Each structure stands twice: as C-alpha cells, then as structure tokens.
Amino acid sequence: MEKEPVQYQLFRKIFSAERMVFRIGELSAMTGVSSRQLRYWEQKNYIQAMERGDEQAARSYRFREYARVMGIKYFQDQGYTLSASVKKINEYIDMANFVHVFVKEAIQTIEDYGDHIEIDLGWFDEATQQRLIAVQKDGKVTYKIIER
Template identity: 80%
Template structure:
C-alpha cells in the first residue's frame, strides 16, 4: 500500500469539512437564509444540524450543510419551488460525491515544480509501463505520458 504524500495529509487537515462548523446565526448570515427558514428546512429533513448533547445549545451545522443551504437558496432565487430546489441540490451533491471519489482515487501524487504543477494520474496502460501526468501551468492543463 502506498503511503499518502505529506501534502495530502496537510491539506486534509487544513480543509477538513468536518472541522468547519457554523452556528445557526452564522449560517443564516453567510447564506442570507433566515434562522427561521433554516429550522423549517431542518424540520422537513432538507438540511441536518449536528447532534447536540445539550438541547439548550445553539444549532450548529457542518460545512456540507452550508453548501446545501447555499445551493437551495440559489435555486429558490432562480424561481424553483423549495422541493424542486432541494431535489436539484441533491442531484448536484450526488454528482459532486462521485467526482470526489474519482479524483481521490485518480490522483496518485502532486508535485510542485515551481513554474507548474504535475499531477500523477496513475498507470495509463494495463501493463503498468506508462504513467499519465497532468501538467497545470500558464493557465492551462496539458497531459504527458511518462515511460517507466
């Protein structure tokens, strides 16, 4: 089993969505959705607050709920009904989850070369003789194949 590169470990700690937690007032302020609406959406199971030990504690939400609320509000602002907005957001979230799994499995290493970044996308051929490398630099992405 390959050991995860150090930069992945560091980025995972920095950008851990589970560590990004917002109280209901903060979420309301960040999204423009009233606290009352958020409680209603939670009652309808459109969003979910974190489990609380003390019922007096303010509702808190993970970052994923921020993304969900932002999406629902976007579609509401564009004329969708609440149920249609929720369905649309759920469809987008499901697609994003599939892309996330794909990217997580596809990226083997990221190497900063100073003027560009090289992303190792793994074996290009079944014989494991060629690696596919994505090169990002100068505002564009190109690909190259490296022979073993």
C-alpha cells in the same frame, strides 16, 4: 503502508470540512436564509443539524449543510420551488461526491517543479507500463504519457 505526502497531510488538516461548524445564526447570516427557514428546512429533512447532547445548546451545522443551504437558496432565487430546489441541489451534491471520489482515487502524486506542476493520474494502460501525467503550466493543463 506508504506514508502520505506532506502536502496531502497539510491540505487535509487545513481544509477539513468536519472542523467547519456554524451555529444557526451564523449560518443564517452567511447564507441570507432566516433562522426560521432553516428550522423549517430541518423539520422537512432538507438539512440536518449536528447531534446535540444538550437540548439547550444552539443548533449547529457542518460545512456540508452550509453548501446545501447555499444551493437550495440559489435555486430558489432562480425561481424553483423549495422541493425542486432541494431535488436540484441533491443532484449536484451526488455529482460532486462522485467527482470527489474520482479525484481522490486518481491523483497519485503532485510534484511542483517551480515553473510547472505535474500530477500523476495513475496507470494509463492495463499492462501498467504507462503513466498518465497532467501538466499545469501558465494556466493551461496538458497531458503526457510516461513509460515506466
């Protein structure tokens, strides 16, 4: 198996959402949603606290629950009911999960050439003779096809 490029290893280590854990008070302060509301949402299965080994331990939440709470609150602030807000954020989360898988599968390599970055998005044709390359330069993204 080919070794993963260093930048992927570094990004995975730095941006590991599984390492971002918040206690209920922290989540409340970060989102503006009261601890009481968070416990209610948890009771309704709209959000999930992490499994606790000790019932005396404070409720803790992973980053994905932070994102879910922010989304629910956003839609409520826009005038949606709680149940409609949950439905809307679930739709957005489903789309984000699709995009995450798509990007993870699509990106083959990332090369920094100093003045621009090239991202290999994989084979462009069924005959596997052409690669699709995204080029980011000066804040703009263009595409090119390279014969291999």
